[in-house]
Amino acid sequence: MREEYSIKTRENFCTEISIPGSKSMTTRALILAALSENPVILKNPLFSDDTVQMIECLTKLGNKILVSDDKHYIKISGNKKREFGKKTLHVGNSASVMKFLISYVATGRGEITIDASSRVSSRPIREFVDSIRELGIEIEYVKKSGFLPIKIFAKGTTNNTIKVSGRNSSQYLSSVLLSASYFNSDINIITSHKITSKSYVDITLKMLHDFGANIEKTETGYLVKKSKYNTVKGYLIEGDMASASYFLAAALITNSTIKINNFSYNSIQGDYKFLEILENLGLQVVSRTKTSITVKGVESFDGFSLDLNRTPDLVPTLAIVALFAKSPSEILNVANLRTKGGDRLNSIRTEIKKINGSATDLPDGLKIIPKKIGTYKGGVMETYNDHRLAMSFSLVGLKVSEISITNPHCVSKVFPNFFTEFENIYK
Incomplete structure (x- = not known):
């Protein structure tokens, strides 16, 4: 019933x-903090299905995450080596967590399978997978071509240009922007189509600036300079x-x-x-x-x-x-x-x-x-x-x-x- x-x-x-607290800011901040050189305390985070899934997945990838008893803050000490090993991550009903993790995994080394609920697994992701493959990352479909689950063979990026469509989701672009500073070289992101939900990309860019990323707007998209996030020790989630x-x-x-x-x-x-x-x-x-x-x-x-x-x-x-x-x-x-x-x-x-x-x-x-x-x-x-x-x-x-x-x-x-x-x- x-x-x-x-x-x-x-x-x-x-x-x-x-x-x-903001879901969009909490999920982004968790990725940024996991990549950061120093431990980061996130204040006023949201604890919802999506953010709990992100915390569980990042913990499985070797990040140390401590949640205060009153859930008013989260302390993240990132896995700096990002040697992930062989893991399976399940993102539940969160398509955004799935997208953000794909780029994060590309910053390290390991064999990572990403799976999700039937609801998320029914959504096509070929467009984004093809983009990540442009960086030299090997990705294979485990069951059905174009859909989750996928297996990522991360060995570091080998190419420095990626085309990202903004037609169906701004989260593709946000995903790449969040992690690009930790790819193997400066990354030229070329955006195709008008970016839908552009305000969420604006959130990403503002938070990247706060964490110390070096990003330039270009005629065709964005140039992300290889750099380290080392300016934030405490971050307030709106x-x-x-x-x-x-x-x-x-x-x-x-x-x-x-x-x-x-x-x-x-x-x-x-x-x-x-x-x-x-x-x-x-x-x-x-x-x-x-x-x-x-x-x-x-x-x-x-x-x-x-x-x-x-x-x-x-x-x-x-x-x-x-x-x-x-x-x-x-x-x-x-x-x-x-x-x-x-x-x-x-x-x-x-x-x-x-x-x-x-x-x-x-x-x-x-x-x-x-x-x-x-x-x-x-x-x-x-x-x-x-x-x-x-x-x-x-x-x-x-x-x-x-x-x-x-x-x-x-x-x-x-x-x-x-x-x-x-x-x-x-x-």
């Missing part, structure tokens, strides 16, 4: 919640801006006041832009500090037309916001979501129609035409084991009676205590 989470309607409330987005949206659509703790002022994360988007719709910033923000919603707000190519993780949340606007909305330039963990756009459209909403496909996005509140109907919204959909669809139940969502535990991928914080709405 599958589990469901039932949501009670609630408007005009006042509450306080806390968001976890609060996760995508996690904040659900509560910012909750405040807007219910005309409520919410204080969000662990909200970083002037965050380096692209999803920080969500605050500006909602401010343009009428969300009021009541007060803010370096580590918190208090916002208040409005009685009504207009629809919008937004290009979300740089911040695709915001699409599900904004789709739900659009349901309660006064006029139609368009979400544009996010065609890559049709291949991200399944077809996320189709999933959103399907579930909106299930509650009698109006959502239609655009060539590269969605158009949503809002209806009167009484027109929407309750029901069970399928989450497709997608954490972003689970958290976004929860917002529907604040406005529409008798809404429940399936498989609520899938949020553990990025925000394990999401529903604990969500319950604060009812206190």
Whole structure:
């Protein structure tokens, strides 16, 4: 019997919640710290399915990782020799951990098999494997050509140029950038196609700068100079801006006041832009500090037309916001979501129609035409084991009676205590 989470309607409330550390920053910081010359302490890390998988895999590769009892920090002493031996790594449901580890393994020596859940193993990775092979790294497919599991025979890089596509995932580029300083020579990265989710590459570049990498932007991509990470001993992980987005949206659509703790002022994360988007719709910033923000919603707000190519993780949340606007909305330039963990756009459209909403496909996005509140109907919204959909669809139940969502535990991928914080709405 599958589990469901039932949501009670609630408007005009006042509450306080806390968001976890950034998943994107935590996974990147773990790779950077493992490569660093000195031990590194990561403060305010996220402990979720993805980051736990990364910690387990890096530990298996000889890195010493100590987690504090209160989980407020992680201390990493990297395996400087990076003699990995013969190992099998399992990354579970984390495609990002898989991608980041492939480049990390290429910095050392060993015979490393990488496997994953059926969900991740069903995604094609030939494009990225072909890129890594350009560096002289031998990789073979263990079962099905073009898919996990793969076996990497790492003996150091022999070539200094790699072409990386940005068409389907920015994580390919981020993966190479994170580890390229420790390849055998300076690396010329040539990017092909427009980079989707570019804001995540920006996070990578900012963190690389913090750790002391020497990277130059070129006409065709990036030049990464062979160097060592030796400038960081302690690194603070920001609060996760995508996690904040659900509560910012909750405040807007219910005309409520919410204080969000662990909200970083002037965050380096692209999803920080969500605050500006909602401010343009009428969300009021009541007060803010370096580590918190208090916002208040409005009685009504207009629809919008937004290009979300740089911040695709915001699409599900904004789709739900659009349901309660006064006029139609368009979400544009996010065609890559049709291949991200399944077809996320189709999933959103399907579930909106299930509650009698109006959502239609655009060539590269969605158009949503809002209806009167009484027109929407309750029901069970399928989450497709997608954490972003689970958290976004929860917002529907604040406005529409008798809404429940399936498989609520899938949020553990990025925000394990999401529903604990969500319950604060009812206190």
